[in-house]
Amino acid sequence: MTRGGAGRTAVQCVLLLNAFLVLAPMAIMGVSAFKSTREIFQHPFALPGVWRWENFARVWVEARFALYFRNSVLVTIASVVIVVILGAMAGYALGRFRFRGNDLVYLYFLSGLMLPIRLGIIPLFILMRTLHLLDTLWALILTYAASGLPSAVFILTGFFRTLPADLDSAARIDGAGEWLIFRRIMVPLVRPALVIVAVYNLIPIWNDFFFPLVFIQTDRWKTLPLGMTTFFGQYSADWGALFAGLTLAAVPVVTLYALLSQQFIRGLTAGAVKG
Amino acid sequence: MRPRVLVGILVCVLVATLSPTRARGQQPVKLTFWSWRVEDKWAYDKIIQAFQQRNPGIQVEFVPFKATEYNTILSSALTAGNGPDIIHLRAYGGLETFAAPGYIAQLDFERLPELRTFSRQLLDGARARKDGKLYGVPFATQSLVIYYNKKIFAQNNLSAPKNWDEFLTVLRTLKDHGVLPLANGGKEGWTLEVMSGVVAPNFYGGTAFFDAVTRGQTSFKDPAYTNALARMLDLRPYMHPNFMGVDYTTMQQQFINEQAAMFIGGSWEIGFFKSQNKDLDFDIFAAPPLRAGTAPWVSSYNDGNYGVNAKTPNMDAALKFIQFTASREFGQMFTDMLAQLSAVPGVEVRDPVLKHVQELSRKSTPYMMLVGFRWQAPTGSTLLQSALQGMMAGTKTPEQVGDEVTKGLSAWFEPFQGR
Amino acid sequence: MRTSRRWWLVFFLGPAIVLFAAFITYPILSALAFSLYAWEGIGRRGFVGLANFARLFATFPYAGLLVNAFWHNVLVFIATMLLQNVTALGLAVLLARGPWGARGYRVIFFLPVMLSLVIVGFLWALFLNPVFGLVNKVLTLLHAGALARPWLGDASTALLTLIVVNAWRWLGFPTIVFLAGINAVPEEYVEAARIDGAGEWAVLRRIIFPLLAPAVTIIVLLTFIGAFNWFELPYIMQGVSGAPNRATDVLSLLFYRTAFGEVDTGLQDIGIGSAIAVLMFALLLGMSAVGAVLLRRREVELA
Numbered sequence: 001m002t003r004g005g006a007g008r009t010a011v012q013c014v015l016l017l018n019a020f021l022v023l024a025p026m027a028i029m030g031v032s033a034f035k036s037t038r039e040i041f042q043h044p045f046a047l048p049g050v051w052r053w054e055n056f057a058r059v060w061v062e063a064r065f066a067l068y069f070r071n072s073v074l075v076t077i078a079s080v081v082i083v084v085i086l087g088a089m090a091g092y093a094l095g096r097f098r099f100r101g102n103d104l105v106y107l108y109f110l111s112g113l114m115l116p117i118r119l120g121i122i123p124l125f126i127l128m129r130t131l132h133l134l135d136t137l138w139a140l141i142l143t144y145a146a147s148g149l150p151s152a153v154f155i156l157t158g159f160f161r162t163l164p165a166d167l168d169s170a171a172r173i174d175g176a177g178e179w180l181i182f183r184r185i186m187v188p189l190v191r192p193a194l195v196i197v198a199v200y201n202l203i204p205i206w207n208d209f210f211f212p213l214v215f216i217q218t219d220r221w222k223t224l225p226l227g228m229t230t231f232f233g234q235y236s237a238d239w240g241a242l243f244a245g246l247t248l249a250a251v252p253v254v255t256l257y258a259l260l261s262q263q264f265i266r267g268l269t270a271g272a273v274k275g
Numbered sequence: 276m277r278p279r280v281l282v283g284i285l286v287c288v289l290v291a292t293l294s295p296t297r298a299r300g301q302q303p304v305k306l307t308f309w310s311w312r313v314e315d316k317w318a319y320d321k322i323i324q325a326f327q328q329r330n331p332g333i334q335v336e337f338v339p340f341k342a343t344e345y346n347t348i349l350s351s352a353l354t355a356g357n358g359p360d361i362i363h364l365r366a367y368g369g370l371e372t373f374a375a376p377g378y379i380a381q382l383d384f385e386r387l388p389e390l391r392t393f394s395r396q397l398l399d400g401a402r403a404r405k406d407g408k409l410y411g412v413p414f415a416t417q418s419l420v421i422y423y424n425k426k427i428f429a430q431n432n433l434s435a436p437k438n439w440d441e442f443l444t445v446l447r448t449l450k451d452h453g454v455l456p457l458a459n460g461g462k463e464g465w466t467l468e469v470m471s472g473v474v475a476p477n478f479y480g481g482t483a484f485f486d487a488v489t490r491g492q493t494s495f496k497d498p499a500y501t502n503a504l505a506r507m508l509d510l511r512p513y514m515h516p517n518f519m520g521v522d523y524t525t526m527q528q529q530f531i532n533e534q535a536a537m538f539i540g541g542s543w544e545i546g547f548f549k550s551q552n553k554d555l556d557f558d559i560f561a562a563p564p565l566r567a568g569t570a571p572w573v574s575s576y577n578d579g580n581y582g583v584n585a586k587t588p589n590m591d592a593a594l595k596f597i598q599f600t601a602s603r604e605f606g607q608m609f610t611d612m613l614a615q616l617s618a619v620p621g622v623e624v625r626d627p628v629l630k631h632v633q634e635l636s637r638k639s640t641p642y643m644m645l646v647g648f649r650w651q652a653p654t655g656s657t658l659l660q661s662a663l664q665g666m667m668a669g670t671k672t673p674e675q676v677g678d679e680v681t682k683g684l685s686a687w688f689e690p691f692q693g694r
Numbered sequence: 695m696r697t698s699r700r701w702w703l704v705f706f707l708g709p710a711i712v713l714f715a716a717f718i719t720y721p722i723l724s725a726l727a728f729s730l731y732a733w734e735g736i737g738r739r740g741f742v743g744l745a746n747f748a749r750l751f752a753t754f755p756y757a758g759l760l761v762n763a764f765w766h767n768v769l770v771f772i773a774t775m776l777l778q779n780v781t782a783l784g785l786a787v788l789l790a791r792g793p794w795g796a797r798g799y800r801v802i803f804f805l806p807v808m809l810s811l812v813i814v815g816f817l818w819a820l821f822l823n824p825v826f827g828l829v830n831k832v833l834t835l836l837h838a839g840a841l842a843r844p845w846l847g848d849a850s851t852a853l854l855t856l857i858v859v860n861a862w863r864w865l866g867f868p869t870i871v872f873l874a875g876i877n878a879v880p881e882e883y884v885e886a887a888r889i890d891g892a893g894e895w896a897v898l899r900r901i902i903f904p905l906l907a908p909a910v911t912i913i914v915l916l917t918f919i920g921a922f923n924w925f926e927l928p929y930i931m932q933g934v935s936g937a938p939n940r941a942t943d944v945l946s947l948l949f950y951r952t953a954f955g956e957v958d959t960g961l962q963d964i965g966i967g968s969a970i971a972v973l974m975f976a977l978l979l980g981m982s983a984v985g986a987v988l989l990r991r992r993e994v995e996l997a
Contacts, residue, residue, distance in 0.1 A: 011788050021862070025821065044828050097702075112719075114978075119949075121971075124721040150718075209811065210925060225813075268807065
């Protein structure tokens with residue numbers, strides 16, 4: 001590839017500018033979290049005169065962020081675990097078992113990739129009400145788990161199909177039980193795919209706002225995104241606290257991303273990028 | 276093996292923490308109390324403490340929501356069969372939508388003898404049209420006024436204006452001296468509706484017009500009404516240059532931090548302003564009429580009611596609390612702390628600004644859309660708020676506003692059909 | 695042996711099918727049915743055929759609101775395509791040249807995609823506050839104070855501002871997808887074209903862009919779905935009624951409001967709400983089907 005130094009500099013300028021546009025707002029958010037409201041209004045770009053850690057303490061305790069975090073963690077982990085387990089089981093059956101209707105079941109799951117479940121929110125709301133699950137975290141977990149299945153089945157069935165055919169038949173001849181074959185031989189082989197499925201579901205579930213908005217009414221069961229709206233209503237004039245709340249909410253995801261950025265990039269674009 | 280154990284533990288923990296704990300018995304009864312009064316949480320917390328001392332077996336938690344989202348959240352909670360035990364309800368049509376489907380427990384004089392002493396006008400705001408029954412304890416009367424910063428007025432040798440021209444002169448003087456005259460904004464439509472509630476009645480003729488339009492003898496296309504709305508445009512040059520992006524919180528902050536000289540709003544602000552800036556020296560005046568000498572109209576209304584969820588498992592405790600909100604003791608605390616006019620009769624008003632509000636509201640007129648046109652969707656308020664945003668942004672004329680509101684209301688208000 | 699295998703099949707497949715059927719298939723199918731009934735609150739009354747649709751299309755204010763919201767969704771789609779995805783393509787082309795720090799840029803660009811739209815919305819709402827916010831202050835500092843305006847309060851800029859904020863959050867996603875697409879182009883093709891004397895632009899236009907077609911199709915499809923499901927950002931930044939004066943109202947907001955309670959009254963209309971859902975449904979399904987067919991065809995050609 002031939003290109004001059006000028007071209008290279010121009011490329012760097014564009015990329016740097018974009019990096020700046022991405023990072024600057026987040027940096028300002030983080031720094032403002034330590035300021036008083038007056039400082040934010042008067043010196044928006046300056047570093048804080050005194051670093052006010054108490055902004056965070058106030059948000060964590062008074063604004064119940066600890067509670068919202070707990071709920072979000074519970075919901076996300078439970079949903080992802082269910083998606084991965086059920087997805088692996090279904091993917092295994094569809095990828096390794098020959099039976100009539102295999103294609104049909106596969107397509108049935110795939111149809112979920114195209115149908116936005118949000119539009120079924122009214123019947124879902126009434127269903128959850130009948131099951132007495134409204135205003136519990138179970139309403140969220142079941143919805144997320146179910147809506148995560150299509151992508152999980154899609155990704156995992158594909159992986160199971162690529163595994164050599166004699167792998168399980170050999171084990172079967174050796175007299176190994178079906179569960180043992182699945183658990184001991186097949187699952188370890190598709191572990192990378194399980195990670196992709198987990199990541200693919202993790203972030204959207206953690207960030208979801210729509211379903212909690214409809215299903216959860218009590219403060220006690222609010223997840224972080226929904227709790228944030230309550231918090232913003234109550235502290236609307238206290239910008240120091242608002243920025244502290246935003247920062248606090250962003251920190252776990254950003255930290256996780258800093259540690260595992262490649263996995264997240266690969267996982268989140270899994271539906272759009274092949275291979 | 277390990278992952279499976281982990282998953283097992285996790286599932287146990289989940290099941291344990293997710294299943295709602297329904298331990299009762301010796302435990303005190305816990306009531307939740309939902310409201311849209313975020314700013315008043317501190318006062319309600321104190322009032323609730325007083326109640327709890329008197330009633331050791333009952334605990335009440337006050338949970339406020341952002342005002343603009345409150346109805347939607349409450350509505351989905353009640354249809355879900357959940358919702359709080361005690362509900363801060365709006366009045367008039369805002370009460371009807373929740374009372375009519377049976378979500379709210381019916382009240383009467385037998386159960387709450389205290390209500391007998393309440394004024395009839397206020398109780399009307401707590402009645403459902405459907406059956407004429409009471410569904411709440413009215414909590415406050417609000418009036419719409421103009422706040423002004425006395426210090427800024429004194430610095431500029433100004434005093435509260437007596438007529439519309441004087442008002443415009445005051446605004447111009449402040450602007451010329453580099454002071455932002457009006458804190459008001461347009462990002463949240465309801466703040467514009469409040470502004471119309473302050474400005475318009477003097478020009479459309481107050482209660483006479485309200486009666487005529489609610490009886491269907493005229494409509495909002497009436498020039499009396501559209502010309503009154505047009506007066507709001509006089510104020511535009513004296514608001515922040517980007518006022519259409521100014522939300523309610525920013526409005527309040529500008530007045531509290533003395534960055535703006537005036538604030539057009541409701542009497543519920545007094546307590547909040549004082550609590551946020553102890554040094555803020557302010558008073559109020561009513562929207563000036565065209566000619567000095569005529570007493571100005573002041574829009575007033577029953578702000579809302581405390582109701583009980585019909586499905587609450589703690590009916591007795593909830594009724595006890597409601598009964599408390601109808602007591603003189605509650606009314607006095609409410610008025611003293613929040614500087615709002617309690618609905619409880621006989622409460623003594625000590626705050627000088629509030630006293631001023633009380634005097635002005637002797638010549639009161641119903642706050643148009645809230646009292647008269649919130650019975651069905653689309654409500655007069657929804658229609659007016661959106662249309663006023665268009666008008667203040669300069670994309671709609673007052674006549675178009677009048678047309679739109681009339682046309683929208685004709686969906687359910689029969690007298691407007693065909694107009 | 696055969697029966698035991700059948701039981702294993704049920705064991706492996708059953709739970710997933712039950713969960714999926716109960717919480718996805720059933721609600722979605724019922725949503726279609728719900729639009730054909732009359733409703734009182736959440737109580738279902740008689741069958742009314744297409745009456746809900748007739749009300750939605752023909753009565754004030756629903757008809758106006760529907761058209762207004764629909765055009766906003768269309769606008770969001772078009773503007774996002776032009777603004778976000780074209781920029782993303784440009785960035786991907788630059789990153790594919792392997793400049794210094796390409797890996798680091800990739801990581802940085804993708805970072806906002808991780809953030810919740812609730813965080814992004816609130817953060818930018820604070821920045822865009824016309825009195826205390828950063829954006830207008832920056833403009834003033836840059837001696838462009840004349841450009842300062844009530845970004846979110848002015849009906850002519852509000853929607854576009856939301857689209858830009860949305861693009862700020864999403865930009866990294868199409869960038870990575872395009873980058874992966876470009877990297878997948880076989881090196882020999884590019885080399886061969888170079889040897890034929892093709893310049894930088896010609897290589898892009900004749901070799902890379904045509905081979906990028908599947909990635910483009912996917913991004914167009916995802917952008918379309920995203921645009922027509924747009925909810926969080928307008929809800930957080932402008933409220934549930936699409937302020938100012940419905941300038942940021944979109945179908946999802948209209949749907950949510952109608953189904954779960956209007957702002958000032960809490961009134962619900964499940965019939966109309968379901969009718970809106972069915973319309974959105976048809977729209978998304980139609981588009982997805984077209985996209986899927988296009989993708990299939992391209993795959994066949996490439997194979």
